[in-house]
Amino acid sequence: VSMPEGLSEEAMMALLRLRYGTDELEAEFTLEVRHFAELLDWPNVRKRCEAHLEALLQQSKDVDGASLLAVVSHAEESSLMPPHLKAAALAAAVRQWSRVAEAAESCPSDLSSTRQAELGALNRVRHRDGHVCGSLE
Secondary structure, three states: OOOOOOOOHHHHHHHHHHHOOOOOOOHHHHHHHHHHHHHOOOHHHHHHHHHHHHHHHHOHHHOOHHHHHHHHHHHHHOOOOOHHHHHHHHHHHHHOHHHHHHHHHHOHHHOOHHHHHHHHHHHHHHHHHOOOOOOOO
């Protein structure tokens, strides 16, 4: 089997295991596996990855800033990501903004400066009003 360009061997093995029956997925490969499941049009695998992401986002205090940054970036770029999962990624990033901002400083290409400013403002709104908004509008 030839791998699509950009797919690591570990992620390919996880992708195939999910495709052919296992429910186990290492967190470190979730986004990569989901991305290629979307490209390969494997909706069942993509949905399993999304369920795994949703479970991780519910425990966002246990997720490092770089991982949250990657999830938010992936959610914003993916056209097939369900809206509730995009909202969960945004909410997790806003709740853990200090860690995400720190990660964004070391990886500026993952999140534009405009988007960083917007998420920072949403974090300030959360601190002031006690709830997470989906946008500044």
